[in-house]
Amino acid sequence: MKIKFRNELLFRKAFIPWYDTELVMLMTLVFSVVVLLFSMVGVAAALDDPRFQSHIWVPCLLGSFSMIITISTLIRLMRRWSIGGD
Template sequence: MHIDENPLFRKAIVPWYDSEAACLVTVILMESVFVLGVFGLSVVRETPEFHRYVWFPVTLMALSFAAVLSITIRLFRRYAHRRKKRQGQSDYISIGRR
């Protein structure tokens, strides 16, 4: 039996690492890494021997912020797409009832 390569009913499958739960857990973990970087930055600024290591907490903060921003944008687009899709279906149903 030949399977149609481009069926109309095909739904996009989201991989487990891009699911909403995994994204939210990643955002929470990256926020904790950002806070760790803030604490590290305060320690580096208070201790003169550590001034040359200021790059490390700044790098942690920048990378974790970039990850949180990227994932937040992805989730926002996903929610906006779902909302638009849902509104389009409700408009279609209301037109059919007229």
């Protein structure tokens, strides 16, 4: 059995999981922006109808979660593209 040297292990190409690829991240970004727009329409509809004003928290929560996902995905993509896109 051959023992691998420490230097050989450091320079091999890193394995990138499928959920961390650029295509999946771009699809996540598009989907989260669509959900964000949907929640904005939901807030506008809830503000128009007095019966739904007590339930405005639902589209606001959906919009805030979507905004968090959008911002975090954008940050990851910008970091990846600024490094050089390995």
